[in-house]
Amino acid sequence: MTDHDATARTGDADATAETAPEPTRGEPHARDDREDDQPDPVVEPQAAALATTDIRRTFGEVVAVDDISIAVEPGELRAVIGPNGAGKTTLFNTIMGSLPATAGSVHLDGEDVTDRDEHERPHMGLARSFQSNELMADQSVLENVRVFVQTADRGAFSFDLFRDHRDVGRERALDLLDTVGLDADPEALAKNLSHGDQRRLGIAMALATDPEVLLLDEPTSGMSPGATRATADLVQQVQSELDLTVVLIEHDMDVVLSISDRITVLDRGSVIATGPPESIRENDAVQSAYLGGMREEL
Amino acid sequence: MTDANPTSTDRDAQTDTERGAHSETTSSGVFSRLPDWVGRYRIPIGLVLFVLLLRPVVALPFLLGFESVATTILIIVLFVAAFNLLFGYTGLLSFGHAMFFGFGMYGAAIAMSGHGPAPELGFLVGAVVGVALAAFVGYTLGRLTVGKGEIYFAFLTLAAAEAVYFIANRDPFGITGGSNGISGGAQPGWIESFRGELTVTLIPWPDALVDVFGWLDDWYLLVGLVFLLAMGALWQVVRSPFGRSLIAIRENENLARAMGIDTARYKVWAFTISGAFSALAGALMAINNHGASQEWLSVFTSGDTVLMAVLGGVHYFFGAVAGVFVWEFTADYLTDFAVLDLGFIAVDISRELSHWQFLLGAVFVVIVLVSPNDGIWGYVRAYAARGWARIEEVLR
Numbered sequence: 001m002t003d004h005d006a007t008a009r010t011g012d013a014d015a016t017a018e019t020a021p022e023p024t025r026g027e028p029h030a031r032d033d034r035e036d037d038q039p040d041p042v043v044e045p046q047a048a049a050l051a052t053t054d055i056r057r058t059f060g061e062v063v064a065v066d067d068i069s070i071a072v073e074p075g076e077l078r079a080v081i082g083p084n085g086a087g088k089t090t091l092f093n094t095i096m097g098s099l100p101a102t103a104g105s106v107h108l109d110g111e112d113v114t115d116r117d118e119h120e121r122p123h124m125g126l127a128r129s130f131q132s133n134e135l136m137a138d139q140s141v142l143e144n145v146r147v148f149v150q151t152a153d154r155g156a157f158s159f160d161l162f163r164d165h166r167d168v169g170r171e172r173a174l175d176l177l178d179t180v181g182l183d184a185d186p187e188a189l190a191k192n193l194s195h196g197d198q199r200r201l202g203i204a205m206a207l208a209t210d211p212e213v214l215l216l217d218e219p220t221s222g223m224s225p226g227a228t229r230a231t232a233d234l235v236q237q238v239q240s241e242l243d244l245t246v247v248l249i250e251h252d253m254d255v256v257l258s259i260s261d262r263i264t265v266l267d268r269g270s271v272i273a274t275g276p277p278e279s280i281r282e283n284d285a286v287q288s289a290y291l292g293g294m295r296e297e298l
Numbered sequence: 299m300t301d302a303n304p305t306s307t308d309r310d311a312q313t314d315t316e317r318g319a320h321s322e323t324t325s326s327g328v329f330s331r332l333p334d335w336v337g338r339y340r341i342p343i344g345l346v347l348f349v350l351l352l353r354p355v356v357a358l359p360f361l362l363g364f365e366s367v368a369t370t371i372l373i374i375v376l377f378v379a380a381f382n383l384l385f386g387y388t389g390l391l392s393f394g395h396a397m398f399f400g401f402g403m404y405g406a407a408i409a410m411s412g413h414g415p416a417p418e419l420g421f422l423v424g425a426v427v428g429v430a431l432a433a434f435v436g437y438t439l440g441r442l443t444v445g446k447g448e449i450y451f452a453f454l455t456l457a458a459a460e461a462v463y464f465i466a467n468r469d470p471f472g473i474t475g476g477s478n479g480i481s482g483g484a485q486p487g488w489i490e491s492f493r494g495e496l497t498v499t500l501i502p503w504p505d506a507l508v509d510v511f512g513w514l515d516d517w518y519l520l521v522g523l524v525f526l527l528a529m530g531a532l533w534q535v536v537r538s539p540f541g542r543s544l545i546a547i548r549e550n551e552n553l554a555r556a557m558g559i560d561t562a563r564y565k566v567w568a569f570t571i572s573g574a575f576s577a578l579a580g581a582l583m584a585i586n587n588h589g590a591s592q593e594w595l596s597v598f599t600s601g602d603t604v605l606m607a608v609l610g611g612v613h614y615f616f617g618a619v620a621g622v623f624v625w626e627f628t629a630d631y632l633t634d635f636a637v638l639d640l641g642f643i644a645v646d647i648s649r650e651l652s653h654w655q656f657l658l659g660a661v662f663v664v665i666v667l668v669s670p671n672d673g674i675w676g677y678v679r680a681y682a683a684r685g686w687a688r689i690e691e692v693l694r
Contacts, residue, residue, distance in 0.1 A: 096556060122558030134556075136549035147546045148557045150539045156560035159567075160539040164338070168539050209558055 046110040049074040049245035050095070050126070050213045055104030057087075057094045064090040066269035067104065072213070077239055077246045079256045082266035088249045089131055091266070092215050096128050097121050108213065119156050127211035129202040131218050131249070135190045142186035144201060146173035148208035173208065179241070180204045180234060196227045200234070207238065213245045214238075220252055228252055232259050257281065341533050341615050342526075348619060349522040362630055366495075369518050371626045372525045373582045378606045379532055379618035380575030385604070386612030387536060388568040389548030390444065393452045394459025396599035398436065398573040400590070402428040402580025404466065407480040407590035408473050421486035425581035429574050436573030440566035456597065463595045479591035489517070489585060496585070521582055528578055533615060535571060544568050609665055611673025620675040628658050 048071035057065040065087045072078045080088050093099040095106055097118035105114040108124055116124070136144050149169030154160055160168070177186060180200045184193055190201060199219055206214055219235060220228040232255040239246050250256045256263060256277070263280045265273040273283045280286055336343070353368040355361065381395045405428025410420040435458075443454040469476035485491060488500040496517035535541050546554045547561050555561050584590055593599065602625075610621020632654035651657075669677035 098552070098556060117560075119555050119558050119560045122556070128556060130553075130556075134550060134553045136546060136553070139545070139549060143542070147542050150542065151546075151558045154539060156558055157563045158540065158543075161535060163539060164537055165539045165542040166537075205553075205557065 046107070048072055048107065049076070049109060050247065051107040052091070052095060053105045053107070055091070055094055055106060056102045057090055057099055058102045063269050065094060065101075068266070068269070068271055069104075070264055070271065070274070072245055072247055074245055075243065076261045077236070077248065077259060079248045079250055079260035079263045080266060081250065081253075081256055081263060085268075086266040087269040088266055089217055090269075092128060092217055092247075092249065095215065096126065122152070122209040122211070123156060125210075125212035126215070127206040127209045127213070128215040129199075129206045129217055129219060131221065133195070133198040133202060135198060135201060135205070137189070137191035139190060140187050141177065141182070141184055141190050141193065141201060142170070142173055144190050145176050145204050145208050146170055148205055149173050149176070152209045173204075176204045176207050177201075179207065179238065181230075195222050196224075196231075199223070199231065203234070203238070207242070211244065213247070216246065216248045216250075218249050218251060220250065220255060228255060231255075235259060342530055344616065345526055345529050345533075345619075349526060352623075353518055356627065362627070365518070367626060367630050369521050369586055370583075371622055372518075372521050373579050373586060374606070374626065375618050375622045376525055376528050376582070377576050377579035378603055378610070378622050379529060379615070380572050380579065381603045382607045382612055382618050383532060383535065383544075383575070384568050384572040385607055386614075386617065387541065387548060388544045388565055389551075390565060390569065391448060391452045391604070392455040392569070392572075392600075393597075393604070394455035394457070394462075394600050395572075395576055395603050396595050396597070397459040397462040398432040398576035399580035399583070399599065400462060400466065400595040401432040401435065401573075402577030402582075403584045403590045403594055404428065404474060404480070404580075405431065405577070406581040406584035410486055410584070411480050411589070421581070421585065424584075425578070428581055429577040432577035433570050433574040436570040437566060440569035444565040444569065445562050456600070459595070459600055460597065463592070463597070466592060466595055475590075477592055479589060481589040481591075485588060486585065491588065517586075521586070524578075524582060528575055532575060536615060540564075540567075605662060609662055609673055611669075611671075611675035611677075613672070614675040614679070617673055617675045620678070621673065624661070624674055625658065628661060629654060632657055 051069075051071040053069050054067045055065060055069070056063070056067050068087070068091060070078070070080075080091065082088055090099065094101045097113075097116060097120075101114060105112055107113065108121070108126055111124070113121055113124060113126070136147075139147075146165070146169045149172045150160075150165070153169060174186060180203050182197055182200045182204060184197055190198065193201060199221075203216070203219060206216075216235065220231045223231060232252075235246060235248065236259050238244065248256075248260065258277075260277060262274060262276055264271055265280060265283075265286050273280060273286045275283070349372065352371060353365050356368050356371075357363065357365045377395075377399055380398075381392065384390050384392055384395075402425060406421055406424035409424025409427070439455065439458055443451050446454065466474040467477055468474075474480070488498060490497045490499055497515045498517050498520050499515060500520075536544075543554070543559055543564050546557075546559060547564055551561055580594070583594070606621040606625045607618060608621070609625060610619065611617035614620075632651050665674055665677075672680070
């Protein structure tokens, strides 16, 4: 997987992931486990809906994201799994621009967005939900979605001074609340919603930006098994209805194995395997590095 | 909902947004019988009522008994509301807003005292230049400071305001009057001053027009008119999609940015608009106070502005009204009477009352303890909502 992306980026058919980045960084990586990679269909960054190429993010001495290359096909539902601290959320943050990448590049639909500001990326079709419930706690449920419908409609900045906000984006916001199955009173304060409803609200807010690629950071965290199943269904339903490419960080293995087209496994900042669910389930490197005693569960 | 009331427990406030004045979750049958536009335009309606009622109320003999403070209150409300666009709505604490007020005040006073290019247009030119300068400084300073984090923003604005204060103190080219400020002759030709009372002779009304109420040349009403236009503009900013983006930034800046809002640019423009309206208030004050004085440029003015906004409730459009009214009223009331007459005994407390700031500070502490975050206006609203609910219950 990594090999293919690096190859595609450099345009050199003979290059490998091991040789391509080394001259610039000059530090050896222990990558023996790469031998077990399930070969991915070749997706060039230019053809991918979302691609990262050797993206890297360090915090001082700590390498949180270590030259990760992934390429997500249009319409794919990709799960990103890995133990705590594997760098999943940091990967999302570098893709979204919340954290600038230390090195490497991010392509969105073939366009290099590495140097774009964080607030520009949602207008290019990239949206995210957060791991924790990031919302405007003291605003109404409706306003939480409406204001971002307005943002998607008017752009990152707009002198829209002569209108009443209530006349802008309200219908679409209500539709989105309906889409995610949030049936709470739209005028209720967001902070008064249940945890599960706040997670749904987060997805509705992400959808408000009218994305093509949707990054979901643990949409089922803190949910009961029943609610987890419902959320997994919601993700699938939203993806097919809106024709989205979805990248999903998820801990619940049932969800991951049942809904994803491909799975990328991270460990200590690196990709250790990428492939369809059945091959990930059998992958020895994944078993030892991440799943450990979880073979039963799989 | 035309003013942001995120911290309110008052359900009315949350529910009157979209479906007319009040929706089905509201208990208030009284309000639901009112037409939709009353809910939608209740803030402008409230502002008109405020202008009409303020002067007669403060002039009541058992309150202040004199009218002139009403004009001052209107002007300072405009200033604090402009400040609050930045503080309460965008979440940026400027500790140097006195400088914007000062640009308007000094601009108008300098032009009126004959330094301007066209003395006959004096006030207008000065006010326009002052407002433009405030907007320019707001924009430039905003570009330099809004990305620096809250504390740094507060201190950088404070530093800028101090710089302006010292420039005025140095009296460059002899136009700012140094520590004396500007007084003599700083009055536009269309204002007549008689024993401190200002009358407006701007429009030569035809003799046939009988001025029954004395409204045609009323300085208070002219200020009231400008006040309503400016406050109406600020209200429109707050309720517009632009204003809602500001609130999103205040509520959760990281979220706003991740969702595609250019937070830095919105902040810069909020600062610019806030500065311009503050300068307008300053220009009005230049006429009202017959000139410009340096105390208005000082750090105390900036600090009082923050306190008045917090006192009133920063998340409410009417917070500025409530905060300034209580502040100014208390200050005047406490300094106005010297003898506490309890009927059977009269005590001279003028000496104690000379420390009125101490008492005002006590009022401030009590308000903040009783109604943290929400200020006076939030408290009154919540109380009024509960009162309405009780009345409804009884009527039913």
